[in-house]
Amino acid sequence: MSTAPPPPDQAPRTPDEGSGRAGPRHMSGTPGHGLRSARDRLAAAGSALTVAVGGDRSEPLLAQAPKRWMRLLPYVVALGFVAVLIPVTTQVLSHDYGVGGGLAGAIGVAQAAPLLLAVSRPLTAWYITIVAVVLGTIPVLQGDAHHPSPWTPMVVVGYVVLCIALALRESRRTLVGIWLVTVVVSIVLGLFRDGTSQDTGVLLIVLSGGVLLLGALLRERGETQRKLVEQETISEAERTRRTLLEERARIARELHDVVAHHMSVITVQADSAPYRLPGLSGPTREEFESIAAGARESLTEMRRLLAVLRSEDTQGDLAPQPGLAHLRQLVEATIRGGVPAELSYPELTLVGQLADVPPAVDLSAYRIVQEALANVVRHAPGARTQISVGLDDDALLVIVVNGPAGEPASPIESTGTGHGLVGMRERVRLVGGTLDVGPLPDGGFRVAARIPLTEPDSPTA
Template sequence: MSNASPSPEPPVSEPAPESAPPSPQVVDRLRSFVRKVVPATAREPLHALGLALATPTRPGAPLLAGAPARWLRLLPYGVALAFVASLLPVTITVLTQEYQVNGALAGALGTAQTAPLLLAVTRPLQAWWIIVTADFVGALVLIAADGTAGRPWPWTPMVVVGYLALMLAVGLREPRRTLLGVWLVTGAAGWLCELIAPELSEPVHVLLFVLSGVVLLITGTLRERGDAQRRLVEQETISEAERARRTLLEERTRIARELHDVVAHHMSVITVQADSAPYRIPDLPDAAREEFGSIAASARESLAEMRRLLVVLRSEGTEGERAPQPGLDRVQQLIEATVRAGVPAESSLAAELGEVPAAVDLSAYRIVQEALANVVRHAPGARTRVSVRPDESGEWLTVLVVNGPSEERGSRRSPVESGGTGHGLVGMRERVRLTGGTLDTGPLPDGGFRVAARMPLRTGTASPMKGSM
C-alpha cells in the first residue's frame, strides 16, 4: 500500500448565470479593443459597407446600387467575377480528373454552375433558377461517372461554395416568402438525389441545406432592416411635411385673427366715425358730407373684402382651428402629457400673472409646446424643467425650458441642434419677435439643450420695432 495521501479535491465554484447581460464596462472595453485593432482608415469603409448592405435596392438594379461610394457600387461585380474566375476552372478540373467526367460535358456543367453568378448581381432569383437546375443536372451526370464513388455527392465542394455565394445575393434582394421557398427547394433537391442514388449519397446535401439557411437568414435580416430604415425615413419625411403644413395653418390662423382684431376693428371705427360725422359736426358743408359718405362707403367695402379674405385664410383649416387658441392656463396640461410620453418633466409656473397680452399668452404656450416636442423627439428620457414666471420688475415674462442629455442607451437620434429641419426654432423666434421679446437657444455643456424666451407683459415695454408695427 502506498502512504501517499489522496490529493484534496479542487473547490467547486458556483457557475455564473448564463443569461447575465454584459456590463457597460465590458461593452466599452470591446469598443476600445475594436478601435485599437481596426485602423481608423478601415472603420469608415466598413461602416459604409454595412450601411450599403442594409439598404435595399429595387428589382433589376445592381446590388449596392444606392451606395454613396463608387467602389461600393462596383464591389458586387468584382466579387462575382472573382467567384466565377476561381470556381470555373476548378470545377472543370475536378469534374474531369476526379470524377472522370467527359471534358466537354464538364466544361458545360462548370459554366452553367458558375457563370450565372454574374447575373446574380442584378437578378439573383433568375440566376438561382439556372444554377439550381445545373447543380441538379450535374448530380445526375455524376451518377454515371466512374470516379464518383467515395467522393462528395450530390454536391461537389465547388457547388457548395458557389451556391452559398448565390444565397448571399438572393437573401439581400428577395422577400422572406421567396427565401423560404428557395431554402425548401434546396433541401428537396438534396433529398431527391438521395432517393435516386442512396448508395452514393453523402451528408454534403445536409450541410448545404443548413449553411444556405444560415446565409439566407442573415442576409434576409439585413434586407428587412434596410426596409425598416427606409420606411422610417419615409415616415419621418411625411411627418415633417405634416408638421410644416400644421405650422402653415397655425400662421394662417394667427394672421386671420390679427386681421380681424386689428384691421377690421379699425375699419369699423372709421365707418362709424364717417357715418356719424354729419350729426356730430354742426354746419358741415355739403362737400364734406359727401366726402364722409364716400369714406364710409369705402370702409364698408373694405370690411366686406376683409371678411372674404378671412374666409380664404381659414378655408384650408379645420373647424378646430376656429376654436380659441391655447394659452398659459393650459401649460400644465401640456407638461402632464409630456410626462405620460416618458419624459420626466417638472414645472415652475407662476400662480398669478395678471392680464397677459393675447400674443404673449399664445406665444408662451407654443414655445413650451415646441420645446417639449423637441425633447421627446431628440432627447427621449431626458430630465426636463419648465419655468414660466415674470421677472422681478413684473414687466417681462420669462419662459425657460431646459433638458438634460438623453437617458436612453443606444439612442441614435441626433441632438436637437443638428437634427430635424430647424422649423421649430425658427417658429419660436418669429413668435417672440412678434411680441417684441428675445429668444436664446443653444446646447448645454452636459449634452442638454436650453430654450429661454423673454416677452413683454405690458405694451409699453415692447421693443421699438414692436411699437412701430
C-alpha cells in the first residue's frame, strides 16, 4: 500500500492547520503556523509594506522591501527630481529673476541635491535645504518683482517632496517643529516681498502642512496595523503551543489508562503466582513479591502523575480507551452524520493480525482516523471517504482519503482554530511514525500515517 505524496504539480499548499481546511473543500494542512487565507495574506502584505516604509530611522526608505526594485525606487525618484530641478532652477533664476549663471547653478544644486540625502537622512537633508532656500531667496527678492516670491516654483516642488520623506520617518513632534519653522521663515521673508509679485509663502505653508499631516497619519496608521499583526501572530503561536500542551496531556492520560491495565495484570499475576504454582522456592517467591511491589509502586506513581495531568472537567473520565476494534462503530456514526464512509482492511483480518497491535499504536491509530473523519464532517460534508488500515512490514498504515465536498460546508465550520492536525502530528511523533497530509488533484484530501509497531528507540524501529 503506497503512501506516496501528491504529484509535484499538486503539492500540498499550506492550509489552515488543524481546522481541517486546506481550501474551501479541504481538511487541514500544516501545523499551527500555516494560515494562508486571503485576509492573512492581505494583512501580511500591509505589514511588510509598513515595515519597509517605516523601518529603522537609520535605514533608507523601503530598505526592508522584499524586492530589489522597490528598495531602489526611492533613489530613482529622488534622482529624477534632482535631475529635473537643478537645470530648471538654473534656467528660471537666470532668465526670469536676473541671477547670474554661475550663482543660479550653485543655488539650484544647493536646493535640489539634498533630496538624494533625504532617502536615508531626511532630517539632515531638511537642515541643508532650509538654509539653501533661505540664502537662495536673497537674489530672488532682488530680482524682477513681477515673478513669484519669496519661494520660486522649484523650491515649492522640492520642499513638498522633502516633506513626504520627513513624514514617513520623523515623529509627530519633529514634524510640527519643521512646519512651524516653515511658517516663520515664509512670513519673515514675505515681509521683504514686493507687493506686485505673487505670494508663494502661503502656498508653501499650506502644501507643506497638508503633506506633513497626511503622511504622519498614514505612517501612524501603518505602524498600528503592523503592531496588530505582530500581536495576532504572537497570540496564534501561544494558542498553538497551548493546544499542543493540552494534546500531550490528553495523550498522557490515555496512555495511563492503557498501561495501568497491564500493570494491574502484572501485579495480580505476581501476587497470585505462589498460590497458582505450588512448590516454588524461597528466592522465586521473593522475586515474585519484588515484581508485585515494583508494579504497585509504578501504579502509585502513575496515579500521582494522572492527578496532575487531569483537568477538573476530566477527572471523572475513566472509560476504557478506544482502539482499532472500535473503528466500525466510528465509521457507522460518521455515516449517520451524512458522510458516505467505507472501512477496509487490505489483506488483513481485524481479529487476526491487528489484534496484536501495541496499545499505544492502537489508540493513536484510532484517534487519527477519528480526527480525519471529524474534519471531513466539518469541512467536506457529503464527501465520499475511504478508510484503509493495514500492515507494511513492521508498521501500521492508516490512510483516510476523501473526495470533494458533496454539499456546502456550514458557515459555522468555515473557519477553525488552526489546530486540527496538531494532535495527529503529536501522536505520530511520540510513537516514532510519520504523517503525510495534503490536497488531491480532484479537490479531495488525504491523511496517511505510518506508525511503527516497535519501540521508536529499538534497533528495528
